[in-house]
Amino acid sequence: MxxxxxxxxxxxxxxxxxxxxxxxxxxxxxxxxxxxxxxxxxxxxxxxxxxxxxxxxxxxxxxxxxxxxxxxxxxxxxxxSTHDLKINDNLPDVGGIEENENTIYIQFDGTEKKNRKDAEKQKASELSPAKAAAMNVRDSLRSETVTSSKNTGFDSKGFKIYTDTVPDLKRVPPAKVTSILKSRIIYNEGEILAIDKPYGLPCHGGPGVVNNIEELLPRLARMLPGQQEDLTLHMVHRLDKETTGVMLFAKTEEMKLKLQAMFRNHVISKKYWVITVGVPEPNKGMLDIPMIEKEVEGKHRMSLKPDIGDVYKNLWQKKSRSFGTKAVSKFRVLDDNGTAALVEVQAVTGVKHQVRCHMAFGLGCPILGDHKYSHFNKIAPQKLPVEMLQRFRLRQAKVRTMPMHLHAHQIFLPEIYQGRNLSITTRLPQFFNKNLSYLKLKVS
Known part of the structure; x- marks a missing residue:
C-alpha cells in the first residue's frame, strides 16, 4: 500500500x-x-x-x-468533522512576530530595580559618616543572613534542595507583596497595566491561600503613581500559581470586556517558554487535541480527549458523554541537550493547564518541576533521568523540591491602540536562567 x-x-x-x-x-x-x-x-x-x-x-x-x-x-x-478543528490562522506564528512601525515593543529586564539600588547608594554617600557606617553594618548583616540561608539548601548527604530557589510569598505580609508587584510593573499606559508575575503567587484565594493577586489589586491601585484615587484594577486572565511572566490588567470595565473578548476569540497571542524533561519530536509542530477535566487519586486535573470523529464514536468510553474542550498549541524547540529542551509554546486557545497537559501527555515531555502532570494515571513527584539529576546535583528523593519551569514570555495585542500593536516581553526568572546553565541550554 x-x-x-x-x-x-x-x-x-x-x-x-x-x-x-x-x-x-x-x-x-x-x-x-x-x-x-x-x-x-x-x-x-x-x-x-x-x-x-x-x-x-x-x-x-x-x-x-x-x-x-x-x-x-x-x-x-x-x-x-472539522467544525471543532478550525483555528485563527491570522495569528503570528511561533517563529516570531515581524517588526514594523505599527508595533510598540515593551521589554522588562529588571533595569529599574538596579537603578533604584544605585540611587540608594548615592543617597547613602551623602549621609553623615556615623549613619553611613551604621548602614554598612546593616547591609553586611543582611548579606550574612542571605548567605547562611543559601547554605541550608543541601540535604544531609550534600545534595541540593531547590525549595529556597523561589520566594515563599506565604510568609510575606500583604503590604510587602504589593510592593513586589509594584516593582515588577512592565507596562502602565492608558487603560492597560502589565506586571511580571512572581513565582508562587496565586491569582485567586482559596483554602490555605494567604496572599493572592485578586485581593491585592486594591492596594496596588492606590500605589500607582499619577492615578485617580478611585482607580479599580480588573483581572483580565489568569496564570497558575507556579507560572511566572506577563500578566495583564485593565483599569476600566470597558477595557476589561474588550481584552476578555480578544482572549475568547483567540486574537491575543501568548507565548510561553518551558524546560521539558525529554526532547519533543518533531522539534516544531502543532497539537490540536481536545482536553477534559478528570479525577486522578481524588484530585482534579486536565487530561486529553482526542476527537476520533462520529464514525468511531462507539469506540470511546460509553460512560463519558463529553467531547472535551478544543485546545490548540503550537511549539518549537529552541535548544536541547538530548535529555532536556528549551521549548517555546504558543497557546492558540486558553484552556486550563493547556500547555502543561499538551507537553506532558501530547508530546510525552512534561515540564520540569510539574509534578501534577508527570504521570498519566497518578500524581507523584517527577521522575528525572540520571543525567539531569547529576547536572542539578539532586537526588531523586528530593525531586519534589524542584519548581515548575513555565514562563509567560510574551503577550502580543494586535491593533489595541488606534491600529497599533502592543508586544510585551519579560525576562526569565533567576532560577529559570540558572537551571538553563546547569543543563547547558542557550536562549537564541
Whole structure:
C-alpha cells in the first residue's frame, strides 16, 4: 500500500494516549495528528499547503508523486468533522512576530530595580559618616543572613534542595507583596497595566491561600503613581500559581470586556517558554487535541480527549458523554541537550493547564518541576533521568523540591491602540536562567 511508502507513523507509548498518533510525510515533512490504531488515508489534495486544517508545512521540498490509495476501506479525513478543528490562522506564528512601525515593543529586564539600588547608594554617600557606617553594618548583616540561608539548601548527604530557589510569598505580609508587584510593573499606559508575575503567587484565594493577586489589586491601585484615587484594577486572565511572566490588567470595565473578548476569540497571542524533561519530536509542530477535566487519586486535573470523529464514536468510553474542550498549541524547540529542551509554546486557545497537559501527555515531555502532570494515571513527584539529576546535583528523593519551569514570555495585542500593536516581553526568572546553565541550554 502506497501509504506506508510515504508516511512514517510515530506512536507515543510513553504518553499513554490510547487513541492519538501523529504522522509525518517523508516527502513533504507535513505533520498530521490523527486517531491512533485506526486505518487512515490522507487525500491527495492535502499535500497542497493550506488545503487541510490538520497539515502544517515544515518548508521541505514537495514531492509530486501520487499519494492516494485505492483501498476503499481505508479511513479518510472526510469522515472527521472539522467544525471543532478550525483555528485563527491570522495569528503570528511561533517563529516570531515581524517588526514594523505599527508595533510598540515593551521589554522588562529588571533595569529599574538596579537603578533604584544605585540611587540608594548615592543617597547613602551623602549621609553623615556615623549613619553611613551604621548602614554598612546593616547591609553586611543582611548579606550574612542571605548567605547562611543559601547554605541550608543541601540535604544531609550534600545534595541540593531547590525549595529556597523561589520566594515563599506565604510568609510575606500583604503590604510587602504589593510592593513586589509594584516593582515588577512592565507596562502602565492608558487603560492597560502589565506586571511580571512572581513565582508562587496565586491569582485567586482559596483554602490555605494567604496572599493572592485578586485581593491585592486594591492596594496596588492606590500605589500607582499619577492615578485617580478611585482607580479599580480588573483581572483580565489568569496564570497558575507556579507560572511566572506577563500578566495583564485593565483599569476600566470597558477595557476589561474588550481584552476578555480578544482572549475568547483567540486574537491575543501568548507565548510561553518551558524546560521539558525529554526532547519533543518533531522539534516544531502543532497539537490540536481536545482536553477534559478528570479525577486522578481524588484530585482534579486536565487530561486529553482526542476527537476520533462520529464514525468511531462507539469506540470511546460509553460512560463519558463529553467531547472535551478544543485546545490548540503550537511549539518549537529552541535548544536541547538530548535529555532536556528549551521549548517555546504558543497557546492558540486558553484552556486550563493547556500547555502543561499538551507537553506532558501530547508530546510525552512534561515540564520540569510539574509534578501534577508527570504521570498519566497518578500524581507523584517527577521522575528525572540520571543525567539531569547529576547536572542539578539532586537526588531523586528530593525531586519534589524542584519548581515548575513555565514562563509567560510574551503577550502580543494586535491593533489595541488606534491600529497599533502592543508586544510585551519579560525576562526569565533567576532560577529559570540558572537551571538553563546547569543543563547547558542557550536562549537564541
Amino acid at each position: 502506497n501509504l506506508f511508502c510515504n508516511f512514517r507513523v510515530f506512536i507515543r507509548l510513553n504518553s499513554h494516549i490510547n487513541s492519538c498518533v501523529f504522522s509525518r510525510c517523508l516527502s513533504t515533512g507535513d505533520v498530521v495528528f490523527v486517531p491512533r490504531k485506526l486505518p487512515f488515508r490522507v487525500p491527495k489534495e492535502t499535500f497542497s499547503e493550506g488545503q487541510d486544517p490538520f497539515v502544517r508545512s515544515t518548508n521541505k521540498p514537495q514531492n509530486n508523486g501520487n499519494q492516494e490509495s485505492s483501498d476503499s476501506n481505508i479511513f479518510s479525513y472526510s469522515n472527521i
